[in-house]
Amino acid sequence: MSNSLGNITTIAKRELSAYFASPVAYVFIVIFLLLTGFFTFMVGGFFERNEANLVSFFLWHPWLYLFLVPAVGMRVWSEERRQGTIELLMTMPLTPWQAIMGKFLASWAFLALALALTFPVVVTVKYLGNPDLGVVAGGYIGSFLLAGAYLAITCLTSALTRNQVIAFIISVVVCLFLILAGWPPVTNILTKVLPDNRWIVELVSAFSVMTHFEDFQRGVVDSRHLLFFLSVIGFSLFSTSVALRSLRS
Amino acid sequence: MIKVENLTKTFGPKVAVNDVSFTVQRGEVLGFLGPNGAGKSTTMRMVTGFLPPTAGRVTIGTHDMLEDPVPAKRLIGYLPESAPCYSDMTVHGFLSFAAEIRGLRGNAIKTAVHRAVEMCFLENVLHQSVDTLSKGYRHRTCFAQSIIHDPEILVMDEPTDGLDPNQKHEIRQLIKRMGEKKAIIFSTHILEEVEAACSRAIIIDRGTVVANGTPQELKRKAPNAGAILLRVNGVAAEVVTGKLRAVDGAERVQLVKDENGTVTARVFPKSSANGEFSKAVGAAAQGWRVEELHIEEGKLDEYFRSITASDTAKK
């Protein structure tokens, strides 16, 4: 057990150091912060709302992550395949599952760092008004899980190809589907097209990250939503292990 | 230490490795020879647990590679064919990572990295990014990775590929030295390397083992082994071959070269060469100006060419 934890840590450390070895990591964080700032304050109308909450901040996260998370995760396995280092990794004394977890957790930690660096937004609301910090915490937890779900999907697509760009594109498409399935403009159309079959609409939107992210933004940490994100992550990572195994036979 | 039984690997309809079996004991260095595409790398990938075999078994120490992969992999150091390294790391970072994933901690990592760097002559590039290394240094870095935990078993796919002549020599010596205490398999296209470093060699062609023995045994099987080579000056070729053909015990005579009055011919004995036959040939050459007369040892590359019928060899 401790051995397995040790292996995961070693892999995760290597991944993280790989992120920070190139300027891409810093560029990513800067872009992420600039975009969140831009959307929150300019597009989201943070000040016009005149409310002491972060609705206009979290609102944009599913859309921002749509491009930023695949950009972070696309190299995780495809680069390993392209360079052939997967042959080293898979002949070292660790299980594929440990490698998958190590890589995933490292990238997730990186995204968490980027998310944590948005704290000035919280400081701003706190300065301007009296926000419910529980609601803010809920939003952050939801956003973190959302990033994890996108990231796990990206890990899977990147295990399927040795081309990072293809991994990126497929991840964006899949994640976009997960947004649109529960995005009000889309669900409204669906309701109109299928007025008698509300259950279909509900089934489709049950697969959407929007449906599950909403409650978090209101500060509600519901176990059903938690379970949804964790199952997306678990399922994607499990499929990653299947993909990696099939590619070796 | 390494036991391979009836290993088979197919890629779709293509059989890459077909029913290969061999064992390697501690203290043995096994050379793996074969033309391009023979299945050397595929066999090594199955031995190291990267590829699962279609059929057959690999046992490392006491562990079955399929059922008990992690303890089996712990015993092995592996240098893959393309010598892959994480290019976003420095040589030092990469080797430290390799040591850590092999279960070393703290000071043991430092000692192991130091040792591997010394053995592979990497001091000059220790803090250089792997990205910017030359091919040979990159190869040596990956080599260093494979010996970082001082494994009992080493599997190396073309370890001297891309190295300069000095380094080739050093690495060969290193393999030979390490082979005294470890079980080593390495593949190569350089046949002198086999004679220099191997205690045994396997030749594999189109997925099957076609020869298995010590380099001396294999050399003895070369087509010219045991023949007597004679070079004389100032005698007509027909005279030489005629007289040699008449030697007692001669099976056939081959005219190798006839240039500027110097004739080189090869006499094959009926049975294996012996002193008697050599003397008889010497007697036949009495009175000629003999420049050279000796029993041929046989060459590994001649044997190699005679038994591997790959596309290039047929041409």
Ligand SMILES: Nc1ncnc2c1ncn2[C@@H]1O[C@H](COP(=O)(O)OP(=O)(O)OP(=O)(O)O)[C@@H](O)[C@H]1O
């Ligand atoms: N992943 C794969 N998919 C399909 N065919 C493969 C795969 N890997 C190897 N092969 C085929 O298996 C055969 C054996 O290849 P292998 O790499 O083992 O040869 P080799 O003996 O190492 O040759 P070389 O001397 O060129 O390194 C080749 O015909 C190759 O095309």
Ligand SMILES: [Mg+2]
């Ligand atoms: Mg090969």
